[in-house]
Amino acid sequence: METIIQGKAYVLGKNIDTDQIIPAEHLVYSLSDPEEVKLYGKYALSGVPPEQGGLPEGNTPFVSEGTCHSDYSIIIAGPNFGCGSSREHAPFALQVAGAKAIVAESYARIFYRNCVDGGFVIPYETRQQLNQIIKTGDELKIDVEANTLTNVTENVTWQLNPLGDVINIVKAGGIFAYARQENLMANE
Template identity: 85%
Template sequence: MDSIIQGKAYVLGKNIDTDQIIPAEHLVYSLSDPEEVKLYGKYALSGVPVAEAGLPEGNTPFVADSSFESEYVIIIAGPNFGCGSSREHAPFALQVAGVKAIVAESYARIFYRNCVDGGFVIPYETSEQLNKSVLTGDELKIDVQNNTITNLTQNITYTLSPLGDVLEIVKAGGIFAYARQENLMA
């Protein structure tokens, strides 16, 4: 995992639930078939109603119609990101779509744990309401080691809450990979 994550932002509002992240009708694809796995990326965030997305243009799709991966690598969201059901497919779908990090005011506990336990994406928290100042398409740079996010488009830097041991678990590829790496299990 790189110590710098840089790319375009996709901005969402508050209370984005797991059915908005990956709608239930798209939970039918095989997790072991590479061609079907790509569909999780294609349909990531396809359940977010335009009115709730908090996007200035109001109709910016997360993944273009002809693609399986998003041009946006950092999600900026309000509080309670990942609420709803406990589906592990939600952070997986975001990872398949190319998301490297999510920066939110807060997370639903099970979604946060699924991000970390599966080693899918880095779930950063911030006390700032970044979804009020960052715009979809802004170029962002996260300094993973120093817990900062810089909006390169607007030339503003914000502090992120430290990840602690979470970073090492995500870097390892999930809780089981981390446990093997640290000789905590065979």
């Protein structure tokens, strides 16, 4: 896992639910077919209403037309990110699209656990309303070891809430990989 995550910001509002992250009609793709897996990336955040995502005009897609990968690797969101159903495909879709981290004021508990358990994306929390300060397209840098987020575009740094033991699970690639690594379960 990278200790420095750098990339463009994609800014969202509050209460982004799992059906907005990956709409139900796109849950039909096979997780074992590499070509179909790409479609999870293609449709990541495709259900977010225009007033909730992208630039102030609300017309910036997370994934550009005709591609399955996003130009944005760090998602900045308000409170209650990932609310809604317990859809494990939501953090998976974000990872397939190229997201490496999410920085939100808070998360729905099951979404947070799905991020960590699958080792999909790093779910950072912040006490600041960064989605009111950072703009879509700003160049950001997260120092995973220092738990800091720097807006390189504006030359401003914020402290993020520490991940604690969660980082070890994400680094290992998910809860099962971590359990094997720590000899908490038999290797298969």
